[in-house]
Amino acid sequence: AQTVTQSQPEMSVQEAETVTLSCTYDTSESDYYLFWYKQPPSRQMILVIRQEAYKQQNATENRFSVNFQKAAKSFSLKISDSQLGDAAMYFCAYKTSGSRLTFGEGTQLTVNP
Amino acid sequence: GAGVSQTPSNKVTEKGKYVELRCDPISGHTALYWYRQSLGQGPEFLIYFQGTGAADDSGLPNDRFFAVRPEGSVSTLKIQRTERGDSAVYLCASSPTGGTEAFFGQGTRLTVV
Numbered sequence: 001a002q003t004v005t006q007s008q009p010e011m012s013v014q015e016a017e018t019v020t021l022s023c024t025y026d027t028s029e030s031d032y033y034l035f036w037y038k039q040p041p042s043r044q045m046i047l048v049i050r051q052e053a054y055k056q057q058n059a060t061e062n063r064f065s066v067n068f069q070k071a072a073k074s075f076s077l078k079i080s081d082s083q084l085g086d087a088a089m090y091f092c093a094y095k096t097s098g099s100r101l102t103f104g105e106g107t108q109l110t111v112n113p
Numbered sequence: 114g115a116g117v118s119q120t121p122s123n124k125v126t127e128k129g130k131y132v133e134l135r136c137d138p139i140s141g142h143t144a145l146y147w148y149r150q151s152l153g154q155g156p157e158f159l160i161y162f163q164g165t166g167a168a169d170d171s172g173l174p175n176d177r178f179f180a181v182r183p184e185g186s187v188s189t190l191k192i193q194r195t196e197r198g199d200s201a202v203y204l205c206a207s208s209p210t211g212g213t214e215a216f217f218g219q220g221t222r223l224t225v226v
Contacts, residue, residue: 004155033213043202045156045217091155100146100169101206101215103155 002027004094006104013082014112020067021077021107023092032096034068034075039089039106048090051075079109087111115139117218119205125224126195134190134221138207145188146215147180148204156204162188195225 004025013019025034036048051059051068058066063083067076079086092104118137126132138145143164148156158172162182170180177195182188192199202222206215 035214037217043204043220043222045204045206045215047214050214093155095213097213098163098168100158100161100172101148101156102158103148105155106153 002029002094002102004092004102004104006092006107008107009105010108010110012110012112013079015082015084017082018078018080019082019109021079021090021092021109023075023077023104025073025075025092025094027073027094029096032094034066035093035095035101036064036066036075036077037091037093037103038086039091040087045091049077082111084111084113117205117207117216119203119218119221121221122219123222123224125226128195128197128225130195132192132195132223134192134203134223136188136190136205136207136218138186138188138205139209139216140186141209142207142212142216143185143210144208144212144215145182146206146208147188147190148206150202150204150220152201159190159203192223195223197225199223200225 032053034051037045049061063080065078089106093101095101120135145162147159150156161169165185177193180190202220204220206217
């Protein structure tokens, strides 16, 4: 079975600094997708960034980028120039085509002014 | 509306009662997912619909839980004989045909007292 592990229950960062959230996963599949979701107190899951496993190039979305290491089954999220609005729970998630998302336990990110 | 809509936003019920939670997906999305999120944890998969049929219901915890999607759009998650352990946020998500991104609603917080 696929599993997703986030080893950092809580992280904090100073406003305008950079923070990296860790995620590892376990799968026997070769073709899959990885995601980082943000969940603010409003509860709605918001997609931050996605990565297709067949792509070697790391995904980037403005201040958000990933470090995807397929062989190591590692998928970390880097947030640059952190803003107060980035404070939220962040979930790493995995899926294969046509199947459900498997989520990690989450990392609570605090941004200090 | 443009997004996934879930009603009610909050539901308090007494132990042993029956509840229904509704999910209205994005128009035209054929895939619909239900997840359950306990406090401080990542969402856990319950059931996945492709059109009107349940493609994967392996996440339903027991036979007190049932979900339907009779016309391939709105879905209802039904919980019989509720227990205090059923208290959680129930999230719904939808995806277009062939899509990999899931769009989430704001969830229903169910509290069983």
